Amino acid sequence: MNYELTRRAFLRQSATALAAGILLPNTLYAVTGSPRPVAASDRLNVALVGCRSMGWYDLSDIMKYPGTSCVALCDIDSGILSNRAAEAEKNWGKRPACYGDYRRILERDDVDIIIIGTPDHWHCKIAVDACSAGKDVYVEKPLANSIAECDAMVAAAQRYGRVVQVGQQQRSANLWHSMKEYIDSGALGHIGRVNVWANFTYAAILNPAMDGPVPKGVDFDMWLGPAPKRSFNASRFHGSWRMFWDYGGGLLTDWGVHLLDMALWGMNVKDMPQRVMAAGGNYVYPNNFAETFDTLSVTYQFPQFLIQWSNMTIESGPYGRNYGLEFKGTNGTLIANRESWEVIPEAGKLEAKLVKPSNNDHLDHTNNFMECVKRRDMQTACPITNGSFCAKYAHIGNIAARTHEMLTYDDAKHTFHNKAADHFITPSYRNPWKL
Numbered sequence: 001m002n003y004e005l006t007r008r009a010f011l012r013q014s015a016t017a018l019a020a021g022i023l024l025p026n027t028l029y030a031v032t033g034s035p036r037p038v039a040a041s042d043r044l045n046v047a048l049v050g051c052r053s054m055g056w057y058d059l060s061d062i063m064k065y066p067g068t069s070c071v072a073l074c075d076i077d078s079g080i081l082s083n084r085a086a087e088a089e090k091n092w093g094k095r096p097a098c099y100g101d102y103r104r105i106l107e108r109d110d111v112d113i114i115i116i117g118t119p120d121h122w123h124c125k126i127a128v129d130a131c132s133a134g135k136d137v138y139v140e141k142p143l144a145n146s147i148a149e150c151d152a153m154v155a156a157a158q159r160y161g162r163v164v165q166v167g168q169q170q171r172s173a174n175l176w177h178s179m180k181e182y183i184d185s186g187a188l189g190h191i192g193r194v195n196v197w198a199n200f201t202y203a204a205i206l207n208p209a210m211d212g213p214v215p216k217g218v219d220f221d222m223w224l225g226p227a228p229k230r231s232f233n234a235s236r237f238h239g240s241w242r243m244f245w246d247y248g249g250g251l252l253t254d255w256g257v258h259l260l261d262m263a264l265w266g267m268n269v270k271d272m273p274q275r276v277m278a279a280g281g282n283y284v285y286p287n288n289f290a291e292t293f294d295t296l297s298v299t300y301q302f303p304q305f306l307i308q309w310s311n312m313t314i315e316s317g318p319y320g321r322n323y324g325l326e327f328k329g330t331n332g333t334l335i336a337n338r339e340s341w342e343v344i345p346e347a348g349k350l351e352a353k354l355v356k357p358s359n360n361d362h363l364d365h366t367n368n369f370m371e372c373v374k375r376r377d378m379q380t381a382c383p384i385t386n387g388s389f390c391a392k393y394a395h396i397g398n399i400a401a402r403t404h405e406m407l408t409y410d411d412a413k414h415t416f417h418n419k420a421a422d423h424f425i426t427p428s429y430r431n432p433w434k435l
């Protein structure tokens, strides 16, 4: 690979290679790698769509990569947009152009990268449009709000040869890599079950609120986008949208993609589970305004083990951790969350172990993305195929709970062979938006 090629020529070349079906090498970037210096002529221009919370955090770390400029911001809330533009000017010395419609940004030739920090129901449309406009994409997790949208996004990234990083930053954490190595060593013996839990109350306990007028400066129709038309309700809007099916999937998609990713990776799972069984409801707060479940259990069955998901709106949890994973092996139990992983031996069969994090996973994740955009010969730390895989696991769990059916998803044929469950695979987009 000739690294002296100009960046734009290189982007064109890679896109052509991928469109022609030529596979570029698949090297996983060393997560601790530090960014290379860049020539002034080789800057990368980035634009953020969805500026309120996580998208801004993503942009702030991406801007730490040498040679990066923030040229545009987009949000449907003009108050958030102008505050973030002022903050961008203060932080990085230049006020980015501001937009209320992301499609105007995609028309700009000088934008290389789109960061998607919108609610989940928008990820697919913006990402597919960005890929087809020749932009590389950093898209927040979960990859999409439905199974069919995940497939559409993977197809678009491959068709247009784009670099995509999914915001599952645990994939760039030394902590989780060392956990994976330990599990792969076989020290835990046979692992018969992995328990995964997330007990959080944020945005989960919502008091019933009346619909009301759209706040000044908010383009609510654009916020709804492909989701069904409805009147404005503050409890279904910024931040709390994740607890309503049209926009998100509750804790199973919000935290589930991070934690199930570690369970599936740890157990080397590459396919859909044999069976999924689930049950959920709003049992802790029966008057909860949220549609998603404040109490949910999902069992994913495999030939030799189970992976079990559980979420609750009561914040205590096993081992004093309100979220985490537990790999139960014949020689010992490994417990993990973002603060540490540790091993509790089974009757003296192993050494006890405690490992703490040793890097800034989010910064390394954004650096890894930028390196991949520059080089175009290596796979991102969380490629779109992995984002899709984990998001499908989360959606299948929710679908099993919503249909009260035991399900098997046939990923090749895109069906559960079950009419009630198949109904949830593809959302119907509201006109004029098309999937």
Ligand SMILES: NC(=O)c1ccc[n+]([C@@H]2O[C@H](COP(=O)([O-])OP(=O)(O)OC[C@H]3O[C@@H](n4cnc5c(N)ncnc54)[C@H](O)[C@@H]3O)[C@@H](O)[C@H]2O)c1
Pocket (backbone or CB within 6 Å): 049, 050, 051, 052, 053, 054, 055, 074, 075, 076, 077, 080, 100, 102, 116, 117, 118, 119, 120, 122, 140, 141, 142, 167, 168, 169, 222, 223, 225, 237, 238, 239, 240, 241, 254
């Ligand atoms: N990786 C992580 O650890 C992590 C953490 C938190 C959130 N997230 C993900 O980040 C995404 C955003 O979550 P959040 O908590 O920041 O949500 P948020 O509601 O706080 O912010 C979303 C922003 O997107 C804007 N927006 C909505 N539709 C838009 C559109 N069509 N065009 C432009 N702007 C639009 C909103 O006005 C708002 O400013 C979600 O997908 C969420 O799952 C990831």
